[in-house]
Amino acid sequence: MASNPPAPEAPYATGNTLVYGGYRADDEAPLGEWNPTAESVAPVRGRHRVAKQRGGGFARSSTVLGVGVIAAVSAGGMASANTGKPPVSISMPDLPGVGSLISDDDSAADTATAFSTVGETTTAGTAQGTSDAGEALRSRILAQAEVQQDQIDTRAAQAVADAADKEARDAAAKAEKDAQAKAKAAKEKAEAEAAKKAEAERLAELAKQFTLPTSSYTITGTFGQAGSLWSSGYHTGLDFAAPTGTLIKAIHSGTITEAGWAGSYGYRTILTLDDGTELWFCHQSSISVSVGQKVATGDVIGRVGATGNVTGAHLHLEVHPGGQADGIDPMAWLRSKGLNP
Incomplete structure (x- = not known):
């Protein structure tokens, strides 16, 4: 000092x-x-x-x-x-x-030199400080950019994972839906087959209770045919053409409610079933039953003829559910009973 x-x-x-x-x-x-x-x-x-x-x-x-x-x-x-x-x-x-x-003089010279270097030192220190501050700012910006890039990468990876998860869920949902649809279709098919089998069994049982009205026949006229031969303008029944005298049988058990002449229908017999359905047997050559008589399936009720408004020997069959005036298609009705004319 x-x-x-x-x-x-x-x-x-x-x-x-x-x-x-x-x-x-x-x-x-x-x-x-x-x-x-x-x-x-x-x-x-x-x-x-x-x-x-x-x-x-x-x-x-x-x-x-x-x-x-x-x-x-x-x-x-x-x-x-x-x-x-x-x-x-x-x-x-x-x-x-x-x-x-x-x-001394030498010391004074050194002092002057020292004073002259103060500004240089200060300038160098300022430049160094500025450089350090710039480097620190650059480092901070790079760190922030890296953090932001990491966040972007994380969000992108999460988006990819979410998309993959959604795709997997959608695929699983579709597979489950397809499986349910297949199961439903299989169930419906099984139910349809079971119903068809049940219907066949029912018809088989009905076939034992029902029978066709005659044999050795040919279908010559169907329900709904238009023409001048019929007074209503269309055919109202089903025609079984057969030789005169061919036996006519009761289709099902029931009660005879009419038997006799019926104008254009010729000789007609009406068999009423237990459910009220009326079966008309027309153009007979002869009648074998009387009103009020109980008959069973297959009993003979008359014979094929050509009486009334006809062009040849045949059996004209009509079906009237509940005894209504207008009849329905006898072909469809017979098939519903297990019969195939």
């Missing part, structure tokens, strides 16, 4: 007065008032030389501080000489720039 050396001890001389450049005896004539100037004062050599500074308030203030220090030292000596008190050692603390200012 640089410091100013203590002031030189004042001589303990009595009768002498301290003056500039030495002492004089009290009896010597006064030298007169001294007013030092730049020309009269020689430069102080050694560590107490004040270095000249160019520009800046700090150098000028340091110079003033150095001169003040010298004046204080001199004043201390004079005070010691006048008062006779022991000399006081004055030490100056280290102050930035002061030690280097109060120095």
Whole structure:
């Protein structure tokens, strides 16, 4: 740490007065008032030389501080000489720039060099700080970009996973729907087959209860045929052409409710079943039953003929459900009973 050396001890001389450049005896004539100037004062050599500074308030203030220090030292000596008190050692603390200012010529040059590099150091430090700040900003931006990219990748992966999961669910739902449709179709097919089998069995049972009205026949007219041969304008029954005298049988068990002549129908027999359905047997050559008679399936009720409005021997069969005036198709009715004319 640089410091100013203590002031030189004042001589303990009595009768002498301290003056500039030495002492004089009290009896010597006064030298007169001294007013030092730049020309009269020689430069102080050694560590107490004040270095000249160019520009800046700090150098000028340091110079003033150095001169003040010298004046204080001199004043201390004079005070010691006048008062006779022991000399006081004055030490100056280290102050930035002061030690280097109060120095030899070489030190002053070094100080000037040091001061000249302050701006360069500051500029370099500023540039370094700016570079560090830019690098930190760049690193932060890259980190944020990386985080955002990770988020985008995560969302994309999640979207792919969701799409795959949805596709799997849709496929599973479709497979389940197809399986249900197949099961339903198989069930419906099985039910249809079972119903068909049941119907066949029913018809077989009915066939045992029903029979065709005659044998050795040919179907020559069907229900609904149009023509002038029929008074209604269309054929109202089913014609079984057979030789005259061919036996006519009861199709099912029932009661004879009519037997006799019926105009254009010739000789007609009406068999009423238990459900109220009337069966008309027309154009008979002869009748073998009477009204009120109970007959069973297959009993002979008459014979094929050509009576009434006909062009040849045949059996004209009509079916009237519930005894209604208008009949239905006898072919369909017979098939519903398990018979196939």
